[in-house]
Amino acid sequence: MVILDGEHLTFDQVEKVLNDGEMIKASEESMARVVKSREAVEKIVNEGRVIYGITTGFGKLSDVYIPSEDVEDLQINLIRSHACGVGDPFPEKVSRAMMLLRANALLKGFSGVRPVLIERLIELVNSNIHPVIPQQGSLGASGDLAPLSHLALVLVGEGEVFYKGERQPTEKVYQRLGIFPLTLTAKEGLALINGTQAMTAQGVVAVMEAIQLAKQSEAISALTIEALNGIVTAFDESVHKARGYQEQIDVAARLREYLSGSSLVTEQGELRVQDAYSLRCIPQVHGATWQALNYVIEKLQIEMNAATDNPLIFDDGDKVISGGNFHGQPIALAMDFLGIAMAEVANISERRIERLVNPQLNDLPPFLSKNSGLESGAMILQYAAASLVSENKTLAHPASVDSIPSSANQEDHVSMGTIGSRHAYQIIQNVRRVLAIELFCAMQALEFRDKDKMAERTKAVYLKGREQVPAVEHDRVFSKDIEKLAGWLLTNEWKQLFLESLKL
Structure with missing residues (x-):
């Protein structure tokens, strides 16, 4: 059981929830x-205070006051109007991660929602009911408005879900399971959609796969070194050590460990003086990718436990501040870095x-x-690889360097972080192939x-690989x-057989 408190969610815990079905x-x-925090919101509404998103409209309409009798309509109208995502849905694992991260963010106690909203998110995760969330349509500032609106629709019994394949x-699944739709009240619609959980969820799933690929790339390159008498x-x-990058030092150490005992590899001057860079510089290139991965992991770890909606409620409602924590720039840059590093x-x-x-x-x-x-x-296998590599070069163009003003120029700089996270994920799928x-x-x-x-470790990889595909006659x-x-390469067999025994 993973206990959420808004502060201490880790990658290991997220992986257990996403991959192992941990409750x-x-x-x-x-x-x-x-x-x-909820009591503070209700006090604001009862007192008729003018607070953005609680008693006002949204975006450019923030100057429009909304009376207390209309706050429920305000919230459901927000969700329905903002649910304009398009394209193929995110994978279920990403949808699941979005609910997990949104629940964790709301538990920080700065958002002013009722406990029942968080309980519903937790119930959906534990019941393996995953909202259908289109991938395209987010600018990555003001939060992931369109994707998170599709998530919020499910809480009120609308939209669609993936359930049992x-x-x-949603209405059909709720009726079958005896789940009652929620009615959103003051601030709750906005609290659900003002956040970076789409880009962060996609980023978390992407980096988990990237870490495994980075490890596998070392084992695979070790086989290549043997095949070429490297x-x-x-x-x-x-x-x-003379250069000093720890990640580079570590990659070299793991290559030595993979190749320990091999009689296929050579020493300098034995067959030739130097290898080509693609062999000789594996620690330098792969090590630099590990540096980027460590940076990305650090930023995602912070964002997984961040309050990213607006406004935020402090001091029991005495301080309610409209800020910009929903802006996805930290994750946008990290996702672009992830895509570039894995493309290499x-x-x-x-x-x-x-x-x-x-x-x-x-x-x-x-x-x-x-x-x-x-x-x-x-x-033609090399042709296929070259094609994938070339495609990655176009996908690796940084999304974060672009910005298009929105909401009548009130929201005049956006991150495009969700595009960056989606492209990084696409790159990772190509890298695997x-x-x-x-x-x-x-x-x-x-x-x-x-x-x-062959070395003992590389031969173990070879033999297991041959269980997947036979030699070419x-x-x-x-x-x-x-x-x-x-x-x-996507399976856990690699982790169990070849990766855990190394210093990874």
């Missing part, structure tokens, strides 16, 4: 804060693929085919080496092999 509940202390009307001298600890993992991987298949760059059969000429072997292609080619190249000379439809390996 969640709110701490008693955080719910007590929520109650006090089916996309269904020079391990370049990974000597003294080289990397694919860039250098594609160069290693080229070295595996190009007979001018190795001593292996052309395109790793046993019947070169009659059969094309792995020739590029790494799958490298793994495929490295294993095939090793068919022409003495596999008994003749040309076949290779796309099936790549998708099989890419799917395997």
Whole structure:
């Protein structure tokens, strides 16, 4: 059971909720804060005080006073009008993360919602009822208004949900389970949609997959090094300590560990003096990606426990401040950085693929085919990798450098952080397939080496990989092999067999 208190949610806990179906509940202390914050909102309404979003309209309409008898209509109108997301829905895991993070943010006690709203979010997570939330339509400032409005629709019994593998009307699922729709009261609609939970949820899911891929890229590149009789001298600890980046030092150490005991690798000057950069500079390039991942993790960890709605209520309602914590710029920059850093993992991987298949760059059969000429072997696998890498270059263009004014120029600078997070996630899916292609080619190249000379760890990767796809005897439809390996890279088997035993 993961206990939410608005302050201490961790990546490990989020991963358990998203991947393992761990149940969640709110701490008693955080719910007590929520109650006090709600009492402050009700006092504001009863006193007729003019406070943004509680007794006024929204955005450019913030100067329009709303009498107390209309506050419920104000909130439901807000949700319905702002639910204008378009495009394919977010994956269920992202929708689930959005509810988890929104509940955690509201538990900080600065938002003025009733406990029942948070209880409903928790109930939906624990019941595996996930709102259908279109991916496109957020500017990433004023919060993720459109995506979060689709989430809020589900709380009031509208919109659609994913439940037991089916996309269904919320009303139908509620009726089946005996769940009653909520009625939003003062401030609650705004509190639900003023936040960065769409970009943050997508970012959390993306970085979790990115971390696993970064680890896998080291194991896969170790197989490539063996297949190409790579020079391990370049990974000597003294080289990397001389530069001083800890992440680079760590990657080099893990490569040495993967390759320990291998008779396929060489020392400097044994076959050649230097390897190409795509082999020699793996610690420098992959290490820089780890630096970026650590930065992204740090920002997401803060945002997962942040109050990002507006206005925020302090001192039992004596201080209600309209600020801009909903602005997604910190996450927008982090997501752009994530996409760029992971695109580089694919860039250098594609160069290693080229070295595996190009007979001018190795001593292996052309395109790793046993019947070169009659059969094309792995020739077009490199094309596919190059295509994915090129696509990533367009997706890695920073979304955060763009801004379009909205709400009659009241909201005149926005982050585009949700676009950045979606693009980062797309890049990561492409990276996985590029790494799958490298793994495929490295294993095939090793068919022409003495596999008994492989290191213990790399041979374990090879043998498990061969359980997924057989060696190539003749040309076949290779796309099936790549998708099989890419799917395997998503599984926990890697974590259990190859990653946990290393110092990762």
